[in-house]
Amino acid sequence: MDDLLKEILLINSVSGDESRISDCLINHIVKRRSSWNVSPKIFFGNEFHENILLVFGNPQTAAFAHMDTVGFTSRYENQLVPVGGPEVIPGTWLQGEDAVGAIRCRIQEQQGNVYHDFPRAIQRGTLLSFEQDIRMAAGTIEAAYLDNRLGLYALLKLCETLENGIVAFTTYEEHGGGSMPFLIRFIYENWAIKQALIADVTWITDGVHLHQGAVISLRDSFIPRKTFLNEIIRLAEESEVPYQLEVEAAGGSDGREIQMSPYPIDWCFIGIGEENPHTPSEKASFFDLDCMIKLYQYLMQNL
Amino acid sequence: MDDLLKEILLINSVSGDESRISDCLINHIVKRRSSWNVSPKIFFGNEFHENILLVFGNPQTAAFAHMDTVGFTSRYENQLVPVGGPEVIPGTWLQGEDAVGAIRCRIQEQQGNVYHDFPRAIQRGTLLSFEQDIRMAAGTIEAAYLDNRLGLYALLKLCETLENGIVAFTTYEEHGGGSMPFLIRFIYENWAIKQALIADVTWITDGVHLHQGAVISLRDSFIPRKTFLNEIIRLAEESEVPYQLEVEAAGGSDGREIQMSPYPIDWCFIGIGEENPHTPSEKASFFDLDCMIKLYQYLMQNL
Amino acid sequence: MDDLLKEILLINSVSGDESRISDCLINHIVKRRSSWNVSPKIFFGNEFHENILLVFGNPQTAAFAHMDTVGFTSRYENQLVPVGGPEVIPGTWLQGEDAVGAIRCRIQEQQGNVYHDFPRAIQRGTLLSFEQDIRMAAGTIEAAYLDNRLGLYALLKLCETLENGIVAFTTYEEHGGGSMPFLIRFIYENWAIKQALIADVTWITDGVHLHQGAVISLRDSFIPRKTFLNEIIRLAEESEVPYQLEVEAAGGSDGREIQMSPYPIDWCFIGIGEENPHTPSEKASFFDLDCMIKLYQYLMQNL
Structure with a gap:
């Protein structure tokens, strides 16, 4: 490539x-x-x-x-809000970064809402997107x-x-x-x-x-x-x-x-x-x- | 008139x-x-x-x-895609023309999808509209x-x-x-x-x-x-x-x-x-x- | 205030x-x-x-x-059409005015349609909005x-x-x-x-x-x-x-x-x-x- x-x-x-x-x-x-x-x-x-x-x-x-x-914006209470129209497949790895440091977490879905499973809170408005795997x-x-x-x-x-x-x-x-x-x-x-x-x-x-x-x-x-x-x-x-x-x-x-x-x-x-x-x-x-x-x-x- | x-x-x-x-x-x-x-x-x-x-x-x-x-665009597999908001009434006659020749066919509907009944394939992107009857x-x-x-x-x-x-x-x-x-x-x-x-x-x-x-x-x-x-x-x-x-x-x-x-x-x-x-x-x-x-x-x- | x-x-x-x-x-x-x-x-x-x-x-x-x-436009048959996205809470008081005079009426809702209860017809296109109560x-x-x-x-x-x-x-x-x-x-x-x-x-x-x-x-x-x-x-x-x-x-x-x-x-x-x-x-x-x-x-x- x-x-x-x-x-x-x-x-x-x-x-x-x-x-x-x-x-x-x-x-x-x-x-x-x-x-x-x-x-x-x-x-x-x-x-x-x-x-x-x-x-x-x-x-x-x-x-x-x-x-x-496409990607996601972090909201409150571990919620994620879609940017554009990403497919929401639970378990998918996301990556990003906020002022605290690097972020790697997975998508979770409950009753139509999307969450992340990162151990700490992610700062509001942080953008996450799919982890790359070529x-x-x-x-x-x-x-x-x-x-x-x-x-x-x-x-x-x-x-x-x-x-x-x-x-x-x-x-x-x-x-x-x-x-x-x-x-x-x-x-x-x-x-x-x-x-x-x-x-x-x-x-x-x-x-x-x-x-x-x-x-x-x-x-x-x-x-x-x-x-x-x-x-x-x-x-x-x-x-x-x-x-x-x-x-x-x-x-x-x-x-x-x-x-x-x-x-x-x-x-x-x-x-x-x-x-x-x-x-x-x-x-x-x-x-x-x-x-x-x-x-x-x-x-x-x-x- | x-x-x-x-x-x-x-x-x-x-x-x-x-x-x-x-x-x-x-x-x-x-x-x-x-x-x-x-x-x-x-x-x-x-x-x-x-x-x-x-x-x-x-x-x-x-x-x-x-x-x-309003009208329809021909797609694949005899499908029609609406242009604007035409009423989809099965049996309605449509008219149009592609490079092969003139087209006259009827609307069919199956499970919310719209089809035509023309005997041959219609070229992709061909526009059809209601047959006129004044x-x-x-x-x-x-x-x-x-x-x-x-x-x-x-x-x-x-x-x-x-x-x-x-x-x-x-x-x-x-x-x-x-x-x-x-x-x-x-x-x-x-x-x-x-x-x-x-x-x-x-x-x-x-x-x-x-x-x-x-x-x-x-x-x-x-x-x-x-x-x-x-x-x-x-x-x-x-x-x-x-x-x-x-x-x-x-x-x-x-x-x-x-x-x-x-x-x-x-x-x-x-x-x-x-x-x-x-x-x-x-x-x-x-x-x-x-x-x-x-x-x-x-x-x-x-x- | x-x-x-x-x-x-x-x-x-x-x-x-x-x-x-x-x-x-x-x-x-x-x-x-x-x-x-x-x-x-x-x-x-x-x-x-x-x-x-x-x-x-x-x-x-x-x-x-x-x-x-937000507010409402009066239509026909005592119907109201929303302007913007007002909450439709039956019983809410609305106010307005048409060429006949001042209007004070309440919201009614039937089968998803919104009506007013004013005793006379309200002129078409009249704008109504919530009665103020500070x-x-x-x-x-x-x-x-x-x-x-x-x-x-x-x-x-x-x-x-x-x-x-x-x-x-x-x-x-x-x-x-x-x-x-x-x-x-x-x-x-x-x-x-x-x-x-x-x-x-x-x-x-x-x-x-x-x-x-x-x-x-x-x-x-x-x-x-x-x-x-x-x-x-x-x-x-x-x-x-x-x-x-x-x-x-x-x-x-x-x-x-x-x-x-x-x-x-x-x-x-x-x-x-x-x-x-x-x-x-x-x-x-x-x-x-x-x-x-x-x-x-x-x-x-x-x-």
Whole structure:
């Protein structure tokens, strides 16, 4: 496995607390950008609320990948409150840290409420997330946080060859959003971008399978514009990269906030399927990841 | 029945796929505008994401009618996913088209899931909607898509005499919205509009009846500003056009996105009641439609 | 009890109908501002949709308190539709007024629907709210509308000494919002404010108690940025004002719309706990109110 993927899989970044993953990405970007085909302009940091924006050449299209993960907030009386929609499986190991020190504890559930079993009280508001355990097998990876470390990884690979385009790493996607409206405004006001792709992870279903290519989502709880979807599919065919078409009634992505934005920006989710979403055992295929990267390379150049 | 109403009732325009109805309206507008009292400026097309904006004279108020309808997206294994909130009545005929050809099939329901009975697989993401069957009776019309073809029709009639005002035809209303934020921004930034009316269809209830006039909604899931409602009612009284006051706990319209917009724009839903909403047998009254048109004529001039 | 608090507790202001409370606050502000340390610029009135904005010196931080309350809209057949989330307790007295005259009636409930028992029909769309009954006891106040008259009161007290900062009184908070996007845009475009505090009322729970100080909320249904929360807590410690940390899974405030705004503005809810929220018997502690005022004084100066 790539060192970069391993590195970002080992960082905690529950929604609202993305500063460490943001710093890690910035370090990587600053170190590597001189080796990329085009060295992008970089926007980041506290003033940018931990979001990162990379602007290559004369951009026509922006690609977004979120940096945050699901997790839990500690409450009172050993209670835990979900951040985003983590699967609550009793016995699952969580990790975190408060002012007293490091925390390792297990999820417990009683009558629909979620608790931890840590021997001492955890400070209110402390964020906990799944303990990481990366497992490799023939062509697959199983780990926590593949959602959306795979999206981050795919876009960082895209950066190596991208000539024109914007790559954005976003916060808060798992918990109601809130950084996209700012990023969209900044991107539209400065570069009048009218096309957006969402690099994220979706679910294996009866229509989306492991090892069968990247996933182009035709809808989730929101519906992209038909004319844009037609153009995406035309280019995907042309690219000869294996892909699968997804249709879902529910779920969402950073695309939701593009749909609701006050700018005429088309959007489409293009990502990768995984089993066991929002658990410590998310499972995905390296072949699909490779397809996703290739499809982004083609689309960012040709859209 | 008016040829125009019939023409727009025969066009499919499930949310996200409004290009055909948008083209039809633009053709009508371009053909007719020289016969209107004032020839408006027109904004439309792909760059406008299929929305249409007509600007007459010096506008003070904007009227909005949505062009999209409810429907279904084809998924896998003959499954259908609703677009907006169509009534799922097994046996109902649907129509559509994919790359293979025309589609005519019926709704089936099993354990809360919706299926079609078309003999072949339908391509993923294909949009289907109710087969049209227009039925006229004493003073009423029964058909699919009255929601919101009646709103489109009323505003096109308004255009014939309108001197100052904006008429907007919008997309995506039935499925979460997304075009209104863009339109509101465009309208406010260019003409500083502070008043908006929503021309749409609502439900017959124990307070709203067929043949008793236009409907002024005092609230649905959102609540317009009291001072604006008072002014609307004062003018409606003055107009002597028959109207009914509606109060609902739920439901919504393009007004929702005006309420949530970053501009100080008042809004009110003024429309028409119908029976059997979101079915192929929506039923409305021509008298009510006439009242709605007259009320718009009066309000757009006097607000 | 302070005359000012009593005065604002006696005014009805159901969401959408905030003109009376807005007028009352403006009268107070205009009368008192010459006695304040700094006399603020004032934005208000119909063009401002009844919201009020006070700008002191060179502002770095804005504090928001909502002026509206929960209540009911009269429908047909003696039905009532909730505005916001009032507790529906049969027998509770409501008050209001329509064109026919004053209204005093009680809540009735049948099969999940809410009715009034007023002898005559109430005009459609009339707003009713809890009859006021202010009760004082050792260190506590019990009344309707403490949510959010206590927030208004705290910020008006803050105004007396505030040197730099923005104080905003907002509408529609209890019913889906809609004024915050406008206010945020106005504030950001004019003063580039990047920090916001929400002065509102929250619930007594197993982690938040009467008489134990102001409440700093670490999350509700939305989650503020961790780095901003850390800074708030650091300053609260430094201030030596008693405070309690809250963690909730649900609920919301004007903070939600700051989170979702297109501007990079940090936010945190800092308020006061009460028992029996959204009833005529909301109960709060004067000690907590005093802590809340002191914490705002410290934070607005030092953030």
